[in-house]
Amino acid sequence: MAEGVKPRVKVPKTASAGETVTIKTLISHPMESGQRKDKEGNVIPRSIINRFVVDFNGENVIDVVLAPAISTNPYFEFDAKVPESGEFTFTWHDDDGDVYTENKAIEVS
Amino acid sequence: MELTRRQTLALGVATGMTLVLPLPALAAVEEVGGIDDFTGGATPSDSGVTVTAPEIAENGNTVPIAVDAPGAVEIRVYATGNPLPGIATFRFGPLAGSQSASTRVRLSGTQDVVAIAKMADGSFAQASKTVKVTIGGCGG
Numbered sequence: 001m002a003e004g005v006k007p008r009v010k011v012p013k014t015a016s017a018g019e020t021v022t023i024k025t026l027i028s029h030p031m032e033s034g035q036r037k038d039k040e041g042n043v044i045p046r047s048i049i050n051r052f053v054v055d056f057n058g059e060n061v062i063d064v065v066l067a068p069a070i071s072t073n074p075y076f077e078f079d080a081k082v083p084e085s086g087e088f089t090f091t092w093h094d095d096d097g098d099v100y101t102e103n104k105a106i107e108v109s
Numbered sequence: 110m111e112l113t114r115r116q117t118l119a120l121g122v123a124t125g126m127t128l129v130l131p132l133p134a135l136a137a138v139e140e141v142g143g144i145d146d147f148t149g150g151a152t153p154s155d156s157g158v159t160v161t162a163p164e165i166a167e168n169g170n171t172v173p174i175a176v177d178a179p180g181a182v183e184i185r186v187y188a189t190g191n192p193l194p195g196i197a198t199f200r201f202g203p204l205a206g207s208q209s210a211s212t213r214v215r216l217s218g219t220q221d222v223v224a225i226a227k228m229a230d231g232s233f234a235q236a237s238k239t240v241k242v243t244i245g246g247c248g249g
Contacts, residue, residue, distance in 0.1 A: 020206030033215070035192055050138050060202025062210065067141045069188055069196040071171040071213040071246075078199075079206025095138065 005029050009090055011104040015082045023054070024077045027092050027100065033068035049074055051093040057086035084108055141195025147185050147225060148233050157234035158184065158226040166216065169246030175211035178226035178234060184208070190220030215246035 010024040027049065034046025048068055054061040061080045080088070085108040092100040158178035166172040176184050176199065186196040199210050208226075216222070223237040 022206075055202075056204050059204050060200075061204045061206075062202060063200040064210070065139050065141055065198035065200075067195045067197060068193055069191055069215045071215055074212065076210060076212050077175075078210040081204045081206045083204070 005092075005094075005098075005100055007090065007092065007100050007102040009088075009102050009104055011088055011106055014107045014109050017108050018081065018083055020079050020081050021106070022077065022079055023088070024075070025052075025054075025090060026073060026075045028073050029092075029094075031068065031070060031072045031074060035068065047095050049092045049094050051091075052076065053091045053093075054078075054080070055089045055091075056080060056082070057084070061088070082106055082108060139198075141185060141187075141198050143194070144185075144187060144223070144225060147227070151233055153225055153233035153235035155235065157181075157228065158224050158236045160186075160222055160224045160236045160238040161211075162222050162238045162240050165241045165243070167243045169216040169218065169242040169244055171213045171246070172216050172240060172242070173211065173213050174222060175209065176224045176226075177207070177209035178224070178228075179208055180228055181208040181226035181234075182229055183227040184210070185225050186214075187223045187225070188214065188216055188220060189223055191215070191217050196222075216240060216242045217245045218242050 005028060007027040012021050015021050029049050032044055032047040036044045038044055046068060048066060050066050052064040052066060062078050066074060088104045090102045161175040162172060176186060178184050182201060184199045187194045188196050196214050201208050219241045221237045221239050226234045
């Protein structure tokens, strides 16, 4: 597994029903592209996060397929509709089979 | 401690299990794929999608880009001059607040960043933006 992978997510704590909120996510990951070579000229094998999925109370918000062209520490910003109080689930899928998850609750007032 | 025959066998089985178990269930990893694979040869229209990217990027390792296509179900982004042109596929679910997203990408040199959006009615829209890159972002 890639070392020191730490997801960070920014979601507002509250929203009004049906409001659209902006979500920012960042996960520390080297995103080794498989294009680079080490000092001896050997290709450094690819090791990236290949998928990023966001759900809210089980319903899908966004589903991203990542290629090696996404920068180190993949960052995403997008909008989500919040119909009721609940929880966002963020999942990142690593090439090596690891899955990193993060949850954030939001309160509808 | 003296190991009996039974204990040795059990130990062997346990070691075997730990060797087998950590192998991840190898799910097929989805790739972004080529432009033609996506559009199926259909000619995309010129309006309906926008790409935002800087005119000049000093460092090709992190170039901020944003795509926006109201009414799209899926947006794919390509860097036509990269060794692997596909950058990302964005699919929007029922709770997407808008059909837009931004991220940071690697560009190997000066080139066009192309976004193709698939609309809810099955049509395609395309937009591109030229980015001048001072230092390429592919390691070399």
